[in-house]
Amino acid sequence: MTKVLAAGIGITKFGEHWEKSLRELAIEAVLKAIEDAGIERADIDALFVGSMSPGRFAGQEHVAALIAGELGLKCSATRVEAACASGGLAIRHAYHALLSGKAKCALVIGVEKMTEVGTGEAIITLASAADQEWEAYYGVTFPGLYAMLARRHMHEFGTAREQLALVAVKNHEHGSMNPIAQFRNKITVEDVLNSSPVAEPLNLLDCSPITDGAAAIVLCREDFLKVEKPVYLIGSGHATDTIALHERSSLVEIKTTKLAAKRAYEEAGIKPEQVDLAEVHDCFTIAEILAYEDLGFCNKGEGGKLIENGETSIKGRIPINTSGGLKACGHPVGATGVKQAVEIVIQLREEAGERQVKDARIGLTHNVGGSGATCVVHIWEKGFS
Numbered sequence: 197m198t199k200v201l202a203a204g205i206g207i208t209k210f211g212e213h214w215e216k217s218l219r220e221l222a223i224e225a226v227l228k229a230i231e232d233a234g235i236e237r238a239d240i241d242a243l244f245v246g247s248m249s250p251g252r253f254a255g256q257e258h259v260a261a262l263i264a265g266e267l268g269l270k271c272s273a274t275r276v277e278a279a280c281a282s283g284g285l286a287i288r289h290a291y292h293a294l295l296s297g298k299a300k301c302a303l304v305i306g307v308e309k310m311t312e313v314g315t316g317e318a319i320i321t322l323a324s325a326a327d328q329e330w331e332a333y334y335g336v337t338f339p340g341l342y343a344m345l346a347r348r349h350m351h352e353f354g355t356a357r358e359q360l361a362l363v364a365v366k367n368h369e370h371g372s373m374n375p376i377a378q379f380r381n382k383i384t385v386e387d388v389l390n391s392s393p394v395a396e397p398l399n400l401l402d403c404s405p406i407t408d409g410a411a412a413i414v415l416c417r418e419d420f421l422k423v424e425k426p427v428y429l430i431g432s433g434h435a436t437d438t439i440a441l442h443e444r445s446s447l448v449e450i451k452t453t454k455l456a457a458k459r460a461y462e463e464a465g466i467k468p469e470q471v472d473l474a475e476v477h478d479c480f481t482i483a484e485i486l487a488y489e490d491l492g493f494c495n496k497g498e499g500g501k502l503i504e505n506g507e508t509s510i511k512g513r514i515p516i517n518t519s520g521g522l523k524a525c526g527h528p529v530g531a532t533g534v535k536q537a538v539e540i541v542i543q544l545r546e547e548a549g550e551r552q553v554k555d556a557r558i559g560l561t562h563n564v565g566g567s568g569a570t571c572v573v574h575i576w577e578k579g580f581s
Contacts, residue, residue, distance in 0.1 A: 199418040200294050202427040202576065203301075204233025205538045210409035210526035211378040218254045218309035221410040222263050226305055229412035235301065235421065240414075242299035243273040246286035246306040247530035252321040254309040263305060271299075279325035280479065282306065283411070283533025284563030284572035288432050290415050291574075300420040306534030307410035318406050322529070325566040327440035339403055339480065341441055341567045343395035346482035348447040350397070353497035355485065357397055361388035362503045363481040364401050364523055370510060371520020373551040378407055378526030388481075402481040407526030411534035413541070424580075425545045431464025431575035433457060439569040448497075450483075452571035453490035453562065460560075461492075464575035468492030471514065471575075472556040473543055475536035477564035478521040487562055488516070491573070515553045518543060533563035533572065544578040 206228025208221050216224075222245075230237065243264050251257040264273035276286040283306030290302035310318055323332040326341065349355045365385055371377040383401060391401040415429065435455035438444055444451065461467060468491060476491070478484035485499035493514050494502045502508055508516040519525045519539040522532060540559035542548050559576040 197295070200291055200429040201416045201418045201421060201423065202413055202429060202537070202541045203235065203416045203421050203423055204229040204231070204414035205412070205541050206232060207376055207411040207535060207538050208409050209376045210407050210528060212311050213309070213408040214311065218250055218256055218259070218307060219262060219266060221309060221408060222305050222307040223266055225410040225412040226263070226267065226303065229303070229414050233414040235414065237267055237269060239301045240269055240303045241271045242290060242293050242302040243269060243271055244286040244290045244302065244304050245273070245275045246283035246304070246533060247275060247308060248277060248279055248282045249321050249324065250308070253318070254312045278570045279565035280477070280529045281533060281563045281565030281570045281572050282530040283535070284561065284574065285434065285533070287413065287533060287537060287574060288434055288572055291429055291432050294415060294417050301414065301416045303412065303414055304534055305410060305412045306531035308528035308530040309408045310406045310528060311408050315406065330440045330442065338567065339395040339398055342480040342482055343398050344441060345447055345486065346397055349482060349485070352448050353500070355500040357389065358385055359500035359504050360397065360402060360481040360485065361385045363478060363484045364388050366503065366509055367478060367517050367521040367523040370518050370551055371524025373549070374520050374525060377520040377524050378405060379524045398480055404479045404522035404527040407528040409526060409528035409531050409535070411531050411538050413534055413537050426579035427541050427544045428577045428579050429574060430577045431460040433459030433463065433573045435459070435571050437569050439566055441567060450486050450490050450564065450568035450571065452568050453487060453564065453573070456571040456573040457491050460573040460575050466558060466575065470558055471560045472558050473515040473518060473553045474560040474562060475519060475539050476516055476562040478517060478523050479527060479564070483564070484516065484521065491560065491562060510551055510553060518548065518551050518553060533561065536561040536563060537574065537576070540576045544576060
């Protein structure tokens with residue numbers, strides 16, 4: 197079976213882009229990816245755009261056709277929406293189009309322009325990814341939902357408040373080395389604990405920010421293009437659960453992560469212990485600890501110890517979020533899943549500079565929509581010595 201090659205990547209700086217539109221951000225990332233791949237626009241025969249809510253955030257729907265027109269592409273163009281997992285799911289659609297033979301070269305873009313609206317409107321828009329009747333209607337937004345997950349995890353496993361804070365500290369340390377990160381400042385556990393309360397036990401520095409940004413990746417069939425430093429997409433898993441927390445059987449796991457990871461591992465023919473680094477969906481600090489456990493990097497209830505022991509730092513056993521994660525790099529919701537893929541490709545190409553993970557051969561990306569109703573996991577492999 198033909199392999200799927202990550203041929204080119206492009207990304208904008210993440211942050212508050214007052215001077216750039218959604219269209220401009222997307223095109224900036226795309227042009228970098230096309231140049232990196234060394235292809236012509238005419239080579240692209242499928243376009244997939246991950247974007248959660250461009251209509252509400254930026255007043256622009258029909259974004260796939262918009263971007264295709266701006267680039268002069270004549271191929272099919274599809275927008276993919278799965279809340280904060282929109283980018284990851286867009287990659288999965290491209291992957292399937294390539295494996296099926298319906299496309300030979302696919303362009304994937306993740307983009308969101310969140311600062312066109314005020315904070316209140318942004319929060320309402322994000323809350324639309326929760327259950328409107330049973331959660332948002334009663335005023336529960338995502339910090340509150342993840343706070344419930346944190347409280348239950350602390351109750352069942354003794355997870356310490358300081359362990360949650362260490363996730364933010366570690367990701368800011370990594371983000372300080374990433375030139376496209378929204379926040380490149382280092383922080384301490386005390387900074388996290390003393391930051392403004394948001395939803396007990398989560399404070400401001402436990403939460404990912406409102407961000408503008410775009411990321412793009414060119415995926416091709418291996419028989420279409422040869423590159424000097426090949427990186428392959430070798431496994432993909434996707435799972436869905438109920439949107440509302442109260443309908444789930446457990447509040448100490450994200451079932452979709454476990455299912456999507458199982459499917460991706462099986463397709464790639466690997467086990468969790470073979471993963472050298474991962475970009476996981478740390479929208480809140482508790483989300484990263486849950487990801488450690490549900491992806492199989494440690495046993496259930498041991499995620500707090502994993503971060504406390506330094507095992508997820510760049511020089512640890514399983515480096516997590518070398519980009520800075522959603523917490524420090526920023527979280528332009530539709531772009532995050534593609535940004536994660538860009539970071540893994542950079543790492544596997546050995547182009548990450550001071551945040552480079554030594555001898556990395558297999559990387560994983562983990563992209564979550566809502567409070568876990570959707571999850572997409574991808575496995576990436578270095579294809580050169």
